[in-house]
Amino acid sequence: MTPIFALVDCNNFYASCEKLFRPDLAHTPVVVLSNNDGCVVARSKEAKALGIKMGIPIFKIKQQIQQHGIQVFSSNYSLYADMSDRVMRTLEDMAPRVEIYSIDEAFLDLTGIQSAVSLIDFGRQVKHTIDRWIGITVCVGIGPTKTLAKLANHAAKKYTATQGVVDLTDRKRQRKLLALTPVQDIWGVGRRLSARLQAMGIHTALDLADTSAKSIRQHFSVVLERTQRELNGEPCIQLEQIPPTKKQIICSRSFGARVTSRIQMGQALCEHVTRAAEKLRKEQQQAKLLTVFIRTSPYQNNTPQYSNALSAQLSRPSDDTRDLIQLSMSLLDQLWRDRYHYAKAGVVLSDFYDIGTYQAELFDQPSIHTNSRQLMNVVDTINHSGRGQVFFARQAVKKGWAMKREHLSPAYTTRWNGLIQVN
DNA sequence: TCTGGGGTCCTAGGACCC
DNA sequence: TCTGGGGTCCTAGGACCC
Numbered sequence: 299m300t301p302i303f304a305l306v307d308c309n310n311f312y313a314s315c316e317k318l319f320r321p322d323l324a325h326t327p328v329v330v331l332s333n334n335d336g337c338v339v340a341r342s343k344e345a346k347a348l349g350i351k352m353g354i355p356i357f358k359i360k361q362q363i364q365q366h367g368i369q370v371f372s373s374n375y376s377l378y379a380d381m382s383d384r385v386m387r388t389l390e391d392m393a394p395r396v397e398i399y400s401i402d403e404a405f406l407d408l409t410g411i412q413s414a415v416s417l418i419d420f421g422r423q424v425k426h427t428i429d430r431w432i433g434i435t436v437c438v439g440i441g442p443t444k445t446l447a448k449l450a451n452h453a454a455k456k457y458t459a460t461q462g463v464v465d466l467t468d469r470k471r472q473r474k475l476l477a478l479t480p481v482q483d484i485w486g487v488g489r490r491l492s493a494r495l496q497a498m499g500i501h502t503a504l505d506l507a508d509t510s511a512k513s514i515r516q517h518f519s520v521v522l523e524r525t526q527r528e529l530n531g532e533p534c535i536q537l538e539q540i541p542p543t544k545k546q547i548i549c550s551r552s553f554g555a556r557v558t559s560r561i562q563m564g565q566a567l568c569e570h571v572t573r574a575a576e577k578l579r580k581e582q583q584q585a586k587l588l589t590v591f592i593r594t595s596p597y598q599n600n601t602p603q604y605s606n607a608l609s610a611q612l613s614r615p616s617d618d619t620r621d622l623i624q625l626s627m628s629l630l631d632q633l634w635r636d637r638y639h640y641a642k643a644g645v646v647l648s649d650f651y652d653i654g655t656y657q658a659e660l661f662d663q664p665s666i667h668t669n670s671r672q673l674m675n676v677v678d679t680i681n682h683s684g685r686g687q688v689f690f691a692r693q694a695v696k697k698g699w700a701m702k703r704e705h706l707s708p709a710y711t712t713r714w715n716g717l718i719q720v721n
Numbered sequence: 722t723c724t725g726g727g728g729t730c731c732t733a734g735g736a737c738c739c
Numbered sequence: 740t741c742t743g744g745g746g747t748c749c750t751a752g753g754a755c756c757c
Contacts, residue, residue: 331725332725332726333725333726334723334724334725335723335725336723336724336725337724337725339725339757344753352725353724353725355723355724356723356724357722357723357724358723358724360723372734373725399757400756400757401732401754401757402757403757484753485756486754486755486756487755488754488755488756489754490753490754490755491754491755519730519731519732520730520731520732521731521754521755529740542729544728545728545729546727546728546729547728548726548727549726549727550725550726550727550729551725551726552724552725552726595724596724597723597724642725644726702723726757727756727757728755728756728757729754729755729756730753730754730755730756731752731753731754731755732751732752732753733751733752733753733755734749734750734751735748735749735750735751735755736747736748736749736750737746737747737748737749738745738746738747738748739744739745739746
């Protein structure tokens with residue numbers, strides 16, 4: 299049976315989540331900012347119509363914000379994650395196999411459902427259900443490969459006549475749409491590849507589809523070869539229902555205000571390590587390698603720059619926050635240079651092992667923490683209870699460098715005191 | 722003054738071994 | 740002093756994604 303994929307993608311997801319709880323903003327332009335209130339990461343359709351570009355730093359559009367009364371929100375990830383859960387659970391009820399691809403996108407495996415319902419009807423049903431149950435607008439793209447489903451979704455968003463659902467299983471329709479699509483709009487083709495492809499005279503998706511796979515493999519990598527094959531309807535990328543275990547965990551942040559003291563840097567880093575360790579335990583993994591990096595702002599040309607990273611192995615894989623903090627602090631000691639204005643720091647955990655599988659070497663020291671598992675369990679349980687926080691002595695109580703979030707909306711769906719009131 | 726965060730995969734090149 | 744080729748493993752860097 300030929301496989302059929304659908305891609306369901308929420309429209310302007312973060313902006314839509316914010317609007318959902320603010321009916322008064324139904325027709326107002328809305329933008330959502332990145333962490334630290336840095337850049338625009340989501341725009342409502344009204345904001346897009348005003349020409350607000352994705353990724354632009356907020357300070358560059360101060361004037362437009364004033365002039366057009368654009369509503370600005372700091373990102374509110376607990377709200378978006380909760381709304382995402384609702385959308386994904388609904389999809390899982392409707393389709394036999396679902397791959398959650400990102401916070402606002404999912405691939406569905408629709409292979410075989412055509413005998414029961416037309417693909418386009420199914421797509422409309424999905425769209426209607428999510429709209430009615432959750433209040434989020436989605437577009438649905440359907441095709442014989444993931445890359446074509448992505449492309450169909452792109453078309454569903456772009457051409458309003460489609461009413462948000464495109465079935466691209468027909469070969470003739472595929473070629474028609476490919477001819478209309480610039481090569482840089484293809485999933486897997488970014489700025490760099492697109493420039494190289496253009497230089498070779500490959501301008502549209504159809505041009506790429508009609509170039510031989512062999513020639514693509516010669517000039518580029520196996521990744522683009524797969525894209526070329528997928529554009530021709532040959533599936534190379536499978537549906538992944540179960541997310542593969544992570545290979546690394548990164549926790550980093552830009553500071554709300556520049557950091558100049560070693561003490562503050564240590565506190566900030568401890569926060570990141572603590573979060574990273576929590577994620578690690580949630581993955582049920584232990585890490586053996588830890589990397590710390592600190593840097594000044596690359597945008598400040600007039601001040602001295604410093605950027606450096608250092609890695610070290612733990613004597614044995616660990617998920618104990620204390621081990622990770624200890625190692626990261628000794629790395630920071632080596633990395634730290636006085637007199638710089640630091641803009642960002644972070645930690646990377648890697649080289650993961652399943653708990654209990656590591657073969658200890660002959661002269662390895664046994665862990666000094668005999669109660670590690672129980673203690674970390676208690677810490678995680680308390681911190682997730684919503685009733686209080688336990689933290690490590692190194693973490694700061696007063697955080698001068700903390701992230702800027704000046705336009706945060708309430709936690710409408712995950713905290714009682716964020717519940718919306720109807721008067 | 723103010724420019725995000727978190728991931729994956731692939732390749733090339735060097736180190737090292739036989 | 741001259742000198743080969745093939746294989747593996749690791750890492751850094753580049754490219755992409757949302």
